[in-house]
Amino acid sequence: DVKVTQSSRYLVKRTGEKVFLECVQDMDHENMFWYRQDPGLGLRLIYFSYDVKMKEKGDIPEGYSVSREKKERFSLILESASTNQTSMYLCASSLRDIGEKLFFGSGTQLSVL
Amino acid sequence: GENVEQHPSTLSVQEGDSAVIKCTYSDSASNYFPWYKQELGKGPQLIIDIRSNVGEKKDQRIAVTLNKTAKHFSLHITETQPEDSAVYFCAASRATDSWGKLQFGAGTQVVVTP
Numbered sequence: 001d002v003k004v005t006q007s008s009r010y011l012v013k014r015t016g017e018k019v020f021l022e023c024v025q026d027m028d029h030e031n032m033f034w035y036r037q038d039p040g041l042g043l044r045l046i047y048f049s050y051d052v053k054m055k056e057k058g059d060i061p062e063g064y065s066v067s068r069e070k071k072e073r074f075s076l077i078l079e080s081a082s083t084n085q086t087s088m089y090l091c092a093s094s095l096r097d098i099g100e101k102l103f104f105g106s107g108t109q110l111s112v113l
Numbered sequence: 114g115e116n117v118e119q120h121p122s123t124l125s126v127q128e129g130d131s132a133v134i135k136c137t138y139s140d141s142a143s144n145y146f147p148w149y150k151q152e153l154g155k156g157p158q159l160i161i162d163i164r165s166n167v168g169e170k171k172d173q174r175i176a177v178t179l180n181k182t183a184k185h186f187s188l189h190i191t192e193t194q195p196e197d198s199a200v201y202f203c204a205a206s207r208a209t210d211s212w213g214k215l216q217f218g219a220g221t222q223v224v225v226t227p
Contacts, residue, residue, distance in 0.1 A: 004156070040122070040219055040220075041219060042117075042119070042202060042217040042218050042219040042220050043157070043202065043215075043217040044217075045214065045215075048214070058214075059114075090156055090157070092156075100145050100147070100206050100215060101147070101159060101162075102149075102157075102159065102215065103159075104149075104156030104157045104158065105156050106154065106155050106156045107155075107156055
């Protein structure tokens with residue numbers, strides 16, 4: 001089975017802190033994604049990457065950046081965390097040939113105080 | 114861009130009854146429609162999907178139907194069981210790229226009561 005692992009289940013940070021969310025997948029998937037999940041809004045795409053060192057903006061990239069230095073690892077960075085970035089963050093991956101079939105991690109619940 | 118609306122937001126059913134969740138999409142070029150199930154404390158998991166060249170697809174107790182003309186698709190769960198309790202998300206995409214840019218609905222919280 002594909003495993004997508006997110007480094008933290010819960011994270012509490014202060015406003016203005018730099019925050020790193022890490023995601024690792026073990027199935028050699030080319031594509032990796034970061035989504036944000038908020039009640040009533042569903043899942044919204046922040047950034048995605050289809051190859052090492054490649055990144056593309058999703059629907060809500062403002063306030064976020066990403067890094068993909070290795071194929072299996074995709075990091076989401078909040079340069080200066082704000083309270084409106086309190087949310088559940090979900091990482092996902094997929095194979096290039098069937099890119100639309102996503103495998104999700106369990107999520108990181110981030111609280112910014 | 115694509116916009117996906119999902120109804121209802123919450124659905125309470127008695128065990129053994131059927132549950133239906135409906136989604137509408139705006140982009141007539143969308144051709145791939147998956148459904149994800151998210152159990153408490155877990156990430157969403159793909160449970161069934163359908164492409165635009167198919168009107169209906171079934172997998173045991175779950176089925177998905179697609180009406181391209183009306184631009185809506187539905188998830189049907191028959192003989193519901195307590196383990197069907199979860200949040201369900203519909204999504205739509207063009208699936209023309211090698212990556213999957215899915216547009217998700219807002220989700221439906223399904224509660225199955227014994």
